[in-house]
Amino acid sequence: MAVRLKDIARDLGVSLMTVSKALRGAGDISEKTRQRVLKRMAELNYRPNLLARGLASGRTSIVGLVVPDLLHPFFAEFAKALNGVLRRHHYGLILASSEEDPEIEQEEIRTVLARGVDVLLIASCQTALRGFYGVEDQRTPFILVDRNFPHLRASFVGTDDYRAGLLATGHLLTTGRRRIAHIAGPELSPGIDRARGYRAALAERRREIPRGFLIANPRVEEAGETAGYRAMRQLLRRKTPPDAVFCYNDLTAIGAMQAAIEAGLTIPRDIAFVGCGNVRYSRYLRIPLSSIDQSTGQLGEHAGLLAMDLMREGPQAPQQICLEPRLVVRESSVPGASDEGLGQARQNRDPHKKYAKGNPEMTVRQDRAQHRASRDSQYTRSE
Amino acid sequence: MAVRLKDIARDLGVSLMTVSKALRGAGDISEKTRQRVLKRMAELNYRPNLLARGLASGRTSIVGLVVPDLLHPFFAEFAKALNGVLRRHHYGLILASSEEDPEIEQEEIRTVLARGVDVLLIASCQTALRGFYGVEDQRTPFILVDRNFPHLRASFVGTDDYRAGLLATGHLLTTGRRRIAHIAGPELSPGIDRARGYRAALAERRREIPRGFLIANPRVEEAGETAGYRAMRQLLRRKTPPDAVFCYNDLTAIGAMQAAIEAGLTIPRDIAFVGCGNVRYSRYLRIPLSSIDQSTGQLGEHAGLLAMDLMREGPQAPQQICLEPRLVVRESSVPGASDEGLGQARQNRDPHKKYAKGNPEMTVRQDRAQHRASRDSQYTRSE
DNA sequence: AAACAATACTTTATCGCTAACGTAGTTTGC
């Protein structure tokens, strides 16, 4: 059987509370007995029962994360970075996946809340804000991740997707493309905003969107290659097909490029592609993919730090942390652009490492969050 | 404030236990009051406090998973499949990452155990069994995942890595390669066994391993592209470099191929590559990568089902579930081999979907686990 | 009709821990 506070107390001839206080370093204890207690705890390899602690104190030191798809590299990377922050602060992570299904999501949220998480992070797949009610009236603070609800006063950590759309489309325009299509994502804030950015970039230069060049993502479930593949085939059926495509994300772009290749087109000569997310593998693809980098790792870190802010300081004004997207140009949009090797000297340019060392180029829209976040980001394990 | 059993009991003028029993469907209650209670619960949107339940009952319905790296597609896919099974059975998942650091791993294991998980799944990065002690003497059942300890009598779910090594190397031999190198993984069971398979395949045909052709993975932390890149450069410095390389995993292979390409070699004409893991992106790489498929999704499902067996039926003889690896041939080892498109007809061949529908080709080494697992695998959400 | 049993609840005792006071003994202030 596991050791309990009670055992140690009996062992040492003190009260249970003395042991409990010593454990938590509550001031109300003499250094001498504290050491005595800690010594005995170490000997017995004591570990507090965190369930009991959670129940008694009302704080579990657990964060809940609900994502639509764990396998998607964006969420995997996000979760990893988040988990890193949490670990350093001795927080745990309960992970749930909604599989892009709004109903599953609601059920998962309820379960995670019932487990008493201190904060809930959620990349929601609710297309209507309606479906999201019920989270708000809980007392558990929550943070929206990646996907925002414009009319909900809630904390958010994510990318400026409108700018992402602008950036991607702007790049294609700048490099001389004339007929630019967009394969859009699901009807959630990232998809909507990226599409808005796409329209805006074209409008800015007085370009019209050729009929049928904005393809709505047919099904929400498959935000992946298959959707991109189908959409691209649809585009290729047109009389004059596009000479460039901005894809909702890198997975979509992979599928789209595949379709283009199968149709005998040469990338980027005949047609250019830009994705979004700058997934780890995008540079190793058949044609290395130009993409919008979302600083995914940073997003995870910010989310973690914000989560801890919310827990420590109780209810406060919602904070919106919105990272600036960055364009990464590779071969899929500019011939010969991919000179990234894996040699030592180039390692530092790898965007996936950058966030670990701080990234001076980054711009952040914020309320007050950023100061706090960056102040904290030096934390290392406190032991 | 959240609704509690007590509130409902007062509300209905019955005792707290009546409500508790009605909730759990314990037989000791009349159908009439049961309905009355359930109705009221629904009205009040009651959700049991799972912390309290866990503390009182000793069962939390949570499974703990400790992996070395969340971002690695293998573990992401594994976690996703696992989570699917757990969700359908109303189990939760606590996720921890060891970052390939044995000390962090130990700490994470202790924390997860302190949170009272019902089962612990762990892909350990302990190179010495020693570091793994302390998990066993806990009463929490645990399952080793992917990485086995040969001398530990414990349940295991993973791949037959020896066969994986045989298969990969055998393929290279069969396709006429003469100087086959191996870039090995960390000194854990998969790395060791795959290397054993490599040696055995060569020995079987009376081939010697040219000096310096078996490269030990320099650092455990970077099981990724960088390690593969470095190792490959090392191989290329030899007077007569290899004409084929079996790489520990797909990430390693990506790095290795990159190095080969930079050195001006043509794949597969000058040099062939085979990876392991058959990661989702391997087919989209610059040169589509031949790989050993590990049925990762199936592994996750088996692990989930085994976990539930262990919880339901208490202590029992350890079960070893070992899936048969399968070779997937693509362009990196055989010219023109990759004809996989994304068209409808070919979808069914995608190994990433296969496990969802059952895979008759699969062979499983087992004690009794498989029967139970497949019997259960029809489960759907029970509500 | 006495004895037994089944049904449907209720009571009591934890689970392992913490929050919030309570209380001796010691120190401090003036």
Add this chain to the structure above:
DNA sequence: GCAAACTACGTTAGCGATAAAGTATTGTTT
């Protein structure tokens, strides 16, 4: 030198649920 303040520890009451045992009430058996 006596009260206020402080120090270090102890007591009491839960947190929200479950397990196990207890008690009316009704039905069954012989």
